Structure formats: structure tokens, C-alpha cells
Amino acid sequence: MGVYYSIQTYEAWREAQINGYFIGNEKFVWDEFKTPYRWLIDQMNELIEHDGTYPLWLWLEKPDLSEEALLEKGTEAVCLTLSVPDHRVLISDFNAWHCVLSNFYCCLTDEEDDQIDQGVFKLSMEESWKRIFDIDLLSQSEYWTTEEPLLQGVTGKIFLHQVISFEFFKAN
Structure with a gap:
């Protein structure tokens, strides 16, 4: 069991009180991100115990609730502290995930970047994206070691039984 944190809207909190659980929802995914999310769901189905639903995002460290951009400004929200079985959580690097969102290769070196430009890179783009889950590999890469991984x-x-504690807040 790991301890994780999740930011949810107050509306989702109320719905969970009725249903007994939170669940991801496609309606909150921007159209341009639906393909990357579908890929992520496929990875979840392959790599962890998962039922094909849209993902709920978790943080390994508690987010600063005064930080901008957690949710739309003024949104009533809740920060959940959770105990979730590790086999039901897929961990990735936040910055590397943006390769998937932006439809870019997840390169590890300048040489790989050059190989992509020359059309001789050995991995498909989607195969390169799987690197976002390999935190050790990314930590050894010249591209991903400029800062502490998020x-x-x-x-x-x-x-609901996984919720250890919760804190209501209004997004800045």
C-alpha cells in the first residue's frame, strides 16, 4: 500500500459520497488529449490491475494547494490523502508524460533525437512513450536529469475506504 494524494472537485466528492468511489470521466479530458489518454488507459490495462476506466490522477507528494493551475480558479475542491494498493497505481514522470500529450518521441539523448530526424530511430513513437514509466532509465538520461523528477x-x-483524510480548498 502506498500513500498518494489526489485533487478532486467538490462535485466529484459529493458524487463519491453517493456511489462509494471516485471514477475518471472522459468529459473532463480536452478533445486534443483523448488519444493520449486512450494510450494511457491501454498501458494501465497492460501494466496494473485496471478495469479500462478513465484515469484518476495521483501525486506521490502532497501538492501545494495554494499553487495556481491545480484546477480552474475558484473551483471548490478537495485534496484526498489515500491509501491505494501499489498494484493498482501506474507511476510516471510528469514532464515525460508531456511527450505523450504533445505527440513527441520520448528521447533520452541528442543522438536519439538526431536518429529521429534522419528516420533511423529504432523505436516507434508509442514504444518510446513507454519510457515515461521507467523512472530509473529517465534518471540516467541527459534529457531528463536537469531537475528532480516530479x-x-x-x-x-x-x-471511499481508501481515503485517509481530506482537505477542502478553493483553487487559486
Whole structure:
């Protein structure tokens, strides 16, 4: 069991009180991100115990609730502290995830970047994206070692019995 944190809207909190769980929802995913999210769901189905639902985002460290851009400004929200079985959480590097969102290769070196430009890189783009889950590999890369990795996770459902504590706040 790991301890994780998740930011949810107050509306999602109320719905979870009725259903007994939080679940990801496609309606909150921008259209341009639906393909990357579908890829992520496929990875979740392959790599962790998952039921094919849209992901719920988790943090390994508690986010600063005064930070801008957690949610739209003024949104009533809740920060959940959770205990979730590790086999139901897929961990990735936050910055590397943006390769998937932006439809870019996840390169590790300048040489790989050059190979892509020359059309001789051995991995497909989607195969390169799997690197976002290999934190040790990324930590050895010249591209991904400029700062401490920011790790995030995804899971399919968060059950109310997994909530250790919660804190209401309004997004800045």
C-alpha cells in the first residue's frame, strides 16, 4: 500500500459520497488529449490491475494547494490523502508524460533525437512513450536529469475506504 494524494472537485466528492468511489470521466479530458489518454488507459490495462476506466490522477507528494493551475480558479475542491494498493497505481514522470500529450518521441539523448530526424530511430513513437514509466532509465538520461523528477500516478477508481483524510480548498 502506498500513500498518494489526489485533487478532486467538490462535485466529484459529493458524487463519491453517493456511489462509494471516485471514477475518471472522459468529459473532463480536452478533445486534443483523448488519444493520449486512450494510450494511457491501454498501458494501465497492460501494466496494473485496471478495469479500462478513465484515469484518476495521483501525486506521490502532497501538492501545494495554494499553487495556481491545480484546477480552474475558484473551483471548490478537495485534496484526498489515500491509501491505494501499489498494484493498482501506474507511476510516471510528469514532464515525460508531456511527450505523450504533445505527440513527441520520448528521447533520452541528442543522438536519439538526431536518429529521429534522419528516420533511423529504432523505436516507434508509442514504444518510446513507454519510457515515461521507467523512472530509473529517465534518471540516467541527459534529457531528463536537469531537475528532480516530479512523479505522478494514475489509478482507475478511488474507493471511499481508501481515503485517509481530506482537505477542502478553493483553487487559486
